[in-house]
Amino acid sequence: MAQADGTIEYRVAVREAIAAEMEADPSVVFLGEDVAIAGGVFAVTPGLHERFGDRVIDTPISELAMSAGAFGAAVNGLRPILEIMFADFLLLAMDSLVNQAAKYWYVSGGQRSCPLVVRSAMGAGGRFGAMHSQSPIPWLQGVPGLKVVAPASAGDAYALLRSSIRDDNPVCFLEHKRLYSVKDPVPGVETLPLGEAAVVREGADVTLVSISKGVRDCLAAAEELAGKGVDAEVVDLRSLRPLDTDTVLRSVAKTNRVVMVEEGPLVGGWAANLLGLVAAEGLHDLDDAWVIACPETPIPYSPSLEDAFLPDAGRIVGEVSGRLGLAAGGPRGST
Amino acid sequence: MSDEARFAAPRSDLDAADALDLYRRMRLIRTFEDTVQSQFQKGAVHGTTHLYSGQEASGVGVCSMLRDGDKVAGTYRGHGHAIARGVDPQRLMDEMLGRATGACAGRAGSMNVVDVEAGLIGCFGIVGGSIGAATGAALAEKLRGTGAVAVAFFGDGTSNQAYFHECLNWAQVESLPVVFVCENNLYMEFTPIEAVTAGSIGSRPQAMGIDYRQVDGNDVFAVREAAGEAVAHARSGKGPAFLETLTYRFVGHSRSDPGSYRRPGEMEEWKKRDPLILGRRALEERHGIDPERCEEIDAEVARQLEEIVERGLAAPFPDPADTGGEFK
Numbered sequence: 001m002a003q004a005d006g007t008i009e010y011r012v013a014v015r016e017a018i019a020a021e022m023e024a025d026p027s028v029v030f031l032g033e034d035v036a037i038a039g040g041v042f043a044v045t046p047g048l049h050e051r052f053g054d055r056v057i058d059t060p061i062s063e064l065a066m067s068a069g070a071f072g073a074a075v076n077g078l079r080p081i082l083e084i085m086f087a088d089f090l091l092l093a094m095d096s097l098v099n100q101a102a103k104y105w106y107v108s109g110g111q112r113s114c115p116l117v118v119r120s121a122m123g124a125g126g127r128f129g130a131m132h133s134q135s136p137i138p139w140l141q142g143v144p145g146l147k148v149v150a151p152a153s154a155g156d157a158y159a160l161l162r163s164s165i166r167d168d169n170p171v172c173f174l175e176h177k178r179l180y181s182v183k184d185p186v187p188g189v190e191t192l193p194l195g196e197a198a199v200v201r202e203g204a205d206v207t208l209v210s211i212s213k214g215v216r217d218c219l220a221a222a223e224e225l226a227g228k229g230v231d232a233e234v235v236d237l238r239s240l241r242p243l244d245t246d247t248v249l250r251s252v253a254k255t256n257r258v259v260m261v262e263e264g265p266l267v268g269g270w271a272a273n274l275l276g277l278v279a280a281e282g283l284h285d286l287d288d289a290w291v292i293a294c295p296e297t298p299i300p301y302s303p304s305l306e307d308a309f310l311p312d313a314g315r316i317v318g319e320v321s322g323r324l325g326l327a328a329g330g331p332r333g334s335t
Numbered sequence: 336m337s338d339e340a341r342f343a344a345p346r347s348d349l350d351a352a353d354a355l356d357l358y359r360r361m362r363l364i365r366t367f368e369d370t371v372q373s374q375f376q377k378g379a380v381h382g383t384t385h386l387y388s389g390q391e392a393s394g395v396g397v398c399s400m401l402r403d404g405d406k407v408a409g410t411y412r413g414h415g416h417a418i419a420r421g422v423d424p425q426r427l428m429d430e431m432l433g434r435a436t437g438a439c440a441g442r443a444g445s446m447n448v449v450d451v452e453a454g455l456i457g458c459f460g461i462v463g464g465s466i467g468a469a470t471g472a473a474l475a476e477k478l479r480g481t482g483a484v485a486v487a488f489f490g491d492g493t494s495n496q497a498y499f500h501e502c503l504n505w506a507q508v509e510s511l512p513v514v515f516v517c518e519n520n521l522y523m524e525f526t527p528i529e530a531v532t533a534g535s536i537g538s539r540p541q542a543m544g545i546d547y548r549q550v551d552g553n554d555v556f557a558v559r560e561a562a563g564e565a566v567a568h569a570r571s572g573k574g575p576a577f578l579e580t581l582t583y584r585f586v587g588h589s590r591s592d593p594g595s596y597r598r599p600g601e602m603e604e605w606k607k608r609d610p611l612i613l614g615r616r617a618l619e620e621r622h623g624i625d626p627e628r629c630e631e632i633d634a635e636v637a638r639q640l641e642e643i644v645e646r647g648l649a650a651p652f653p654d655p656a657d658t659g660g661e662f663k
Contacts, residue, residue: 029478054478060508065467065501072471075456076406077479095498099461100468106659108449108457109440 007183011044013154014119014175017161018045018081020190022052025079028165031057031066032083032119041085042121042180067093067118071101074116074170081165087122087136087174094139101170102145113168117161122150123176123213123263124310130298133306135264137211140172141240141273147194148241150174152215154184156238159192167194176213195242199251203233206320207251209274210261211237214311218261221316228317228326240270248274249282256287259320261311266293288323292316349556351622357399357555358614358629361391362636364415365611367424368586370640371414371431371445375590379648380431384445387415389553389585392610393518394419396558397486397578400566406456406472406485408465411446412584413458416488422450428643434650441653456485463498465489466515470502473513473575484512484569492523494536503575507543510574514565515540517579518552524588525596540577552580553610556617585609 003009008016022028030048032040036058039046049056059066063084070080084090090097097118104114124133140148147169151157157175164171171194200215201222208218215236222232233251237244252258258278260271271291279286292311300306349357368386375384387394390412398407398419409416417427422438430437431445438450446460456472459465469487476483493499494517506513523531540547546568550561558580565576583605587594594602618624 027479057509060501060505062501062505064497065470065505068464068467068498068502069471069474069505072408072456072468072473072485073475073478074471075451075468076472076475076485078475092497095461095464096467100457100459100464103447104449104457107439107443107447108451109438109442111439111449111451 003183006186008154008158008186009180010154010157010175010182010184011042011180013158013187014044014161015046015048017158017165019048019051021162021165022048022055027077028079028081029055029057029073030081030083031059031070033059033061033085035083040083042177044180045083063089063092064096068096068100070116070118071096071104071114074101074114075104075112079115079165081117081119084118084120086132087120088131088134090118090120090136090139093118097146097170098143102143105169106145114170115168116170117164117173118170119173119175121177122174123178124299124306125178127301127303127306129301133299135174137174137240138264138269141270145170146241147171147239148174149194149239150176150212151238152179152212152236154182155187156192158187159189160194160238163191163194166191174212178213182216192238195239195244197235197237197239197244197247199233199247200236201232201234203231203255205231205255206257206259206324207233207235207248207255208259208261208316209235209237209248209271211240212263214261214263217311217313218316220313221320224313224317225320228321230320230324230326232320243274243277245274245277245281248278249285252278252282253285256285257324258286258289259316260291261316262291262293263310264294265296266291267296269293290319290323292319351624354618354622355624355628355632357395357559358611358618359632359636360395360419361555361610361614362633363424363639364391364395364418366636366640367414367418367428370428370644372586374432374644380445381433382444383589383591385412385589386584386586387412389605389609390518390520390582391415392555392558392614393516393552393580393582394488396555397488397514397516397562399559400562401454401486402483404454404481404483406454406469406476406483408456408468408472408485408487409458410462410465410489411458411460412490413446413448413488416458417448417450417453417455420453420455422448422453422455424639425643425646426450428647429650432647432650433652434647435653436650463489463493463496466493466498466502469513470506470511473506473511474509477509477511482570484514484566486514486516488516488518490523491517491519491521491528491532491536493517494539495532500539503540503543503545503577506575507545510572512569512572513575514562514569515575515577516562517577518582519579520582520584522584522588522596525592527596537579545574546576547579548577549579549581552582553608554613554617555610556621
């Protein structure tokens with residue numbers, strides 16, 4: 001599955017994870033709009049229909065029926081993977097996802113679990129406009145019973161998706177559109193536990209926390225900050241439910257400063273929520289803490305507007321430099 | 336179809352004992368619902384309730400045609416669906432009473448009961464949820480090649496939900512073994528169904544080429560026969576079937592319903608066609624069963640419910656320390 005140079009494209013990693021689990025477990029089925037014959041609008045799933053036949057299903061444009069169908073199948077012996085083409089369309093699927101799938105195991109008194117994966121392409125930056133660019137994380141994160149996973153690298157996408165398919169709970173697996181074409185080292189492991197954050201860059205001066213594409217922005221910012229004498233640590237949450245606050249708290253205990261970077265509005269977002277949880281437990285460790293998020297408007301279309309709207313490495317570098325008083329010669333408190 | 340033709344009694348292939356069982360199960364539902372209502376008024380059943388009283392023949396008739404392994408999805412008016420499918424009334428009552436011994440250990444309550452072992456995928460608190468759940472279950476049965484069918488019960492108001500249109504279409508396209516049972520009780524909550532529905536409900540599945548039949552939903556024997564045909568169609572691999580059972584609820588939509596929307600005299604007319612009255616008459620006419628035998632059953636069921644309530648009220652509440660910590 002890898003390229004000759006030892007890398008793998010993110011979209012191929014997703015495809016290979018689906019294929020590996022379908023190979024391993026005949027109860028895994030894959031359904032969605034244009035996923036079978038056409039191979040998906042983001043070219044993630046070509047070849048799966050040829051390989052797995054009737055277990056890869058093209059559906060009508062009926063997101064509610066699809067999520068309900070996947071739910072009903074999941075509680076009756078299958079392990080469905082449902083693709084919702086754009087995460088914005090998840091809103092049409094939400095009743096079954098939230099009222100049925102997420103609650104089934106708990107409300108039934110543990111009679112049966114709901115092993116369901118909903119894959120969806122999220123995120124802005126592609127000039128898709130306000131209804132094809134959103135990140136649905138806060139809508140989903142507030143629902144006990146769902147897991148919410150969003151990998152930042154191809155290797156994580158492979159391992160986390162395999163774990164998600166094996167998980168007995170409904171998992172929303174969110175793939176950022178602007179990551180599909182990135183190439184990363186081939187995965188080193190088959191699976192990764194859901195709900196464990198990763199320190200993807202060690203540093204001592206400030207902790208940058210994000211998920212999905214935001215992690216790559218943070219890593220780029222950290223490189224740039226290093227040139228300014230700031231040693232940034234980067235935490236990839238990888239999952240927002242379950243939420244690994246311990247890894248963030250450990251990092252904050254070391255750096256005493258934390259910045260959460262979210263592609264989404266500040267109000268009601270995951271970052272402000274996590275900041276509150278970190279403050280509640282680790283206030284004594286905090287010298288500074290803030291969120292870099294988007295303006296409180298729908299996502300605009302024009303390149304000039306959309307670029308200004310989204311957090312990126314440049315904005316992270318600028319805000320960190322400003323808050324740490326780099327103009328005065330380096331991080332406050334450092335020598 | 337004239338009323339006379341619509342309500343014409345079909346033949347029955349049941350022996351007397353099986354026929355009496357149908358009556359007993361309908362009586363069990365009625366008495367269960369009466370008991371839920373009285374326990375609600377005493378404050379022992381909480382929140383809200385949506386009772387199935389008057390619609391018993393629909394659920395009992397349909398479920399009497401199912402096999403082990405077939406799946407049923409019910410609604411928030413689901414106590415009858417659950418009992419018709421064979422859920423233990425004690426565990427169901429305990430769930431209403433919020434006890435640890437309930438079918439879902441007190442986590443579900445009136446509107447969301449699940450009993451996987453009994454073949455009840457669940458009762459769903461959102462209008463249309465049952466259709467989605469049964470469609471998905473049918474997808475699983477088809478792909479797993481089990482030969483089982485899934486049944487979705489839902490009301491007339493559901494015919495205006497996205498679940499209805501999307502799932503009927505998909506089920507027909509994929510030839511899924513699902514039976515859609517629309518229990519048309521004339522009212523969408525407090526509103527006459529025709530006031531909010533374009534065309535007839537039956538025209539909708541028929542426009543999609545789905546096997547459709549309409550039946551007197553208060554005549555358990557008629558429902559049984561029509562359901563038998565619908566289930567056979569779905570099980571044969573020809574795709575979904577749609578059964579519209581014409582019925583009437585003898586109680587409010589929910590506990591807060593004053594019922595002021597009903598037409599004058601309407602309730603009285605329907606009460607003459609109470610499924611229990613029709614059932615008794617049919618038992619006598621078809622099987623020569625003395626109506627006194629039905630009265631004995633009524634008394635037996637009344638005692639059964641008294642004992643059920645007594646045990647339920649004595650059962651423990653869930654431990655508040657059980658926070659569901661194992662829940663991820």
